[in-house]
Amino acid sequence: MSLLKQHKVTAFTVLVCVVTFTTLLFSFSLTDPSLYFKYAMRLSDSFFSKGQCGCRHCMTELEDDAWFTERLNLSIHPLLTRRNSLLTEDTYRWWQWLQAEQHPANLSEVVEQLFQLIPDVDQYMDAGPERCRNCAVVGNSGNLKGSHYGSLIDSSDVIIRINQAPTSGFEEDVGRRTTHHVMYPESAKDLDNATSLLLIPFKTLDLQWVISALTTGSIKNTYIPVKSTIRANKDRVLIYSPTFFKYVSESWLENHGRYPSTGFLSLMFAIHICDRVKVFGFGADHRGNWHHYWDQSYLGDAFRHTGVHDADFEYNVTLLLADKHKVELFKGR
Ligand SMILES: *[C@@H]1O[C@H](CO)[C@@H](O)[C@H](O)[C@H]1NC(C)=O
Ligand SMILES: *[C@@H]1O[C@H](CO)[C@@H](O)[C@H](O)[C@H]1NC(C)=O
Ligand SMILES: *[C@@H]1O[C@H](CO)[C@@H](O)[C@H](O)[C@H]1NC(C)=O
Ligand SMILES: *[C@@H]1O[C@H](CO)[C@@H](O)[C@H](O)[C@H]1NC(C)=O
Numbered sequence: 001m002s003l004l005k006q007h008k009v010t011a012f013t014v015l016v017c018v019v020t021f022t023t024l025l026f027s028f029s030l031t032d033p034s035l036y037f038k039y040a041m042r043l044s045d046s047f048f049s050k051g052q053c054g055c056r057h058c059m060t061e062l063e064d065d066a067w068f069t070e071r072l073n074l075s076i077h078p079l080l081t082r083r084n085s086l087l088t089e090d091t092y093r094w095w096q097w098l099q100a101e102q103h104p105a106n107l108s109e110v111v112e113q114l115f116q117l118i119p120d121v122d123q124y125m126d127a128g129p130e131r132c133r134n135c136a137v138v139g140n141s142g143n144l145k146g147s148h149y150g151s152l153i154d155s156s157d158v159i160i161r162i163n164q165a166p167t168s169g170f171e172e173d174v175g176r177r178t179t180h181h182v183m184y185p186e187s188a189k190d191l192d193n194a195t196s197l198l199l200i201p202f203k204t205l206d207l208q209w210v211i212s213a214l215t216t217g218s219i220k221n222t223y224i225p226v227k228s229t230i231r232a233n234k235d236r237v238l239i240y241s242p243t244f245f246k247y248v249s250e251s252w253l254e255n256h257g258r259y260p261s262t263g264f265l266s267l268m269f270a271i272h273i274c275d276r277v278k279v280f281g282f283g284a285d286h287r288g289n290w291h292h293y294w295d296q297s298y299l300g301d302a303f304r305h306t307g308v309h310d311a312d313f314e315y316n317v318t319l320l321l322a323d324k325h326k327v328e329l330f331k332g333r
Contacts, residue, residue: 053275054132057325065324074127076247078269080201080239082120085111087242095242098259099223101203110207117211118237124273133157135274138174139263139281140165143332144293149280150175152330158274160198160266163187166294174281174293180238182266185209185222190231197232200240200265210237240265244272252317257310264314267327277327283315286333 052058060072077084086108087095096104124133136156138144140163153159153175160180161167164187167176181191182198185206191197201207205222210230212219214237217229248260248268260268263282270277284290322329 052129053127054130055134055275058275059127059271059277059326065326067320068324068326071251072271073247073251074272076241076244077122077125078241078244078272079123080111080241081122082111082115083122084241084243091243091246094246096203099202101205104204105208107204107207110204110211114207114211114239117214118234118239123238127275131275133274134276134278135160135270136175136278136280137263137267137270137282138162138165139266139279139283140292140294141281141283141285141332142289142291142293142296143283143285144170144173144281145285145333147173147280147330147332149173149330149332152278153177153280156278158270160270162262162266164189164292170293182240182262182269184262185213185226186224187262188213188227188230191233193233194236195233196236196238197230198238198240198266198269200245200262201242202259207239210239240269244268253310253313256313258308261309261311261314264309264318267318267321271321271326278330279318279322279327280330281332282318282329283331 052060052062060074092107134156135158136153137160138153150172154177158179159175159177160182161178162182165174165181167174167178178191178195180196180198181189182200183189184200184202197210199206199210201210203222205219209219209222209226213227213230214232214234220226220228245259245265248265249255252268253260253264267277267279267282281293318327318329321327
């Protein structure tokens, strides 16, 4: 075979491969567009990865930003385990102060009961050169309406939703998959068997509530009436660590607001367990309005200035994280 012919054969083979591959991607994307994003992202990740993690960009880089490293502390794990459940006196006092619980039960006894029911494993602390964990944190802002982010959200490995967030009827904009649903007793909703319930406890009673809601249903009130039972897979229940909660409040929010919002706590969870984080549905919509994507009722200034959260400061930190390429912020419309 002449050299020219050989070149032609090689070029032809490459062409066939490219066409086959593109066709495959395209046919995948017809059945499920999120697969297209997923494979395209995987390819570029494995090609460009620099070693801190298996992605092209990692949450921690060798030459990291000073503002970020001053705040980040990876030795504080986001999830409660038996091992980290013994709170320092300072942390316990801070945590009890959040909702001023009057007669708290004995925490170590409740924790013991809890871990007889749910798994006690230190999950997701597996960062390394092999891992490329893509996460989507989906807030509840009205700016998701008409955004068409659904497939992009669904292409993530971890998809975190918050409080009452529905997907049914909003798939085009918010996606259909949920791996983690973050809630507290007063904001609880039923989940499917494959979704992890991530409980944010604000008091000892919240831990007792999750035990009760998964078993006897005896707790019907906290400071307001709450769901007495919950449909969720108890093998997938996770508890946000009070120590981590305090760290987020102090280190990232410099104690602005009484405590961080569920959205911000979810974002910080993602920052600690993911290599890449995409953020959706945070902030106001393009008219500057605050409402949930599933209803039109105006949340208004009462929402931004509850005196509980400092939404402006939280949003500033989120913008800074985006500026420093630690998260990708999708602002919707
Ligand atoms: C991170 O947190 C641990 C545990 O609270 C603490 O001992 C350590 O000093 C912190 N590291 C930094 C750099 O702040
Ligand atoms: C809580 O219970 C544990 C184990 O039963 C006990 O050792 C501890 O003293 C109790 N703590 C308080 C504050 O009562
Ligand atoms: C839910 O998942 C668990 C395993 O985590 C399994 O044992 C159980 O049968 C499942 N339940 C349903 C209703 O699918
Ligand atoms: C947020 O950032 C803006 C611009 O940097 C600043 O003017 C504003 O005071 C900040 N808000 C808070 C609550 O820190």
